[in-house]
Amino acid sequence: MILVLRALGVGDLAASVPAIRGLRAAFRGDTLALAAPAWLTPLIDLIGAVDRVVPVDGLASVVRTSPAPEIALNLHGRGPESHRLLQAAQPAKLWAFANAEARHLDGPAWDPGEHEVRRWCRLVNHYGVATDPGDLTLAVPEVRVPAGVTIIHPGAKSPSRRWPAGRYAAVARRLHADGHRVMITGSPAEHDLAAQVAAGAGLPAGAAVSTTLGELAALVARARLLISGDTGIAHLATAYGTPSVVLFGPMSPVRWGPPPDRPQHRAIWHGTRSEPGDALGAGVHPALLAVSPEEVLAESASALPG
Incomplete structure (x- = not known):
């Protein structure tokens, strides 16, 4: 074994x-x-x-x-x-x-x-075992979920990696106005945050959802676009080739970002070095605060196929 x-x-x-x-x-x-x-x-x-x-x-x-x-x-x-x-x-x-x-x-x-x-x-x-660093694809769960949605995931494990909810709402509002079917996802513990973003964006009822892990993977696999911070769901977008915009704070995308040879995945980072863990504590990291909604919208347009 x-x-x-x-x-x-x-x-x-x-x-x-x-x-x-x-x-x-x-x-x-x-x-x-x-x-x-x-x-x-x-x-x-x-x-x-x-x-x-x-x-x-x-x-x-x-x-x-x-x-x-x-x-x-x-x-x-x-x-x-x-x-x-x-x-x-x-x-x-x-x-x-x-x-x-x-x-x-x-x-x-x-x-x-x-x-x-x-x-x-x-x-x-x-130890003599061959690997392919590009072998990141996961199977798609056989779970019924909506297809073609734009996912905005405002949560992250630590506060230093959470872009302000009001900025996510501004991005969601604009994408919704442009014809995207926007869903705000989160774990059950993040439901209030997801609901806050959905309400701030003026999205229809039911736009904020809590999912199981299998449902989340299936949703990302079939999505039009993902926008999130540097957290687990961003890696699911990489695994499924789903266009994504990932906002980095304490950690550099050089360490945790999507493969640089995949133009459908866009990483935004205004830092100069990676912090050890989430060393700056409870506040949003300055590199993340430097990201504007306009920048996220521009990168979203670039990530999507023409």
């Missing part, structure tokens, strides 16, 4: 797809188990490479598998906590970035400025 750790969120999982598929191709006869949050299972199923989900809740979890894995692959981080979590599963081999604190020295060195997709491809390449 091959055990892979990626106990993070939607965007993190999407960025690890090429590495996971490379591993699947290299070990076709082995069971491939992915240690990840159980709520990600509908998305994991769309990768088409994972045989088993081992539910974990962050690095405080205990990963139990039977038998012990032949290889444990750390696609979670640089260690030592994530390394130790996998070491506790007693694998015959640990594939991971070098970390002296975890007493793991045979892996490659960590590069903090590396794009997230290429980082994990480079890790498995180090």
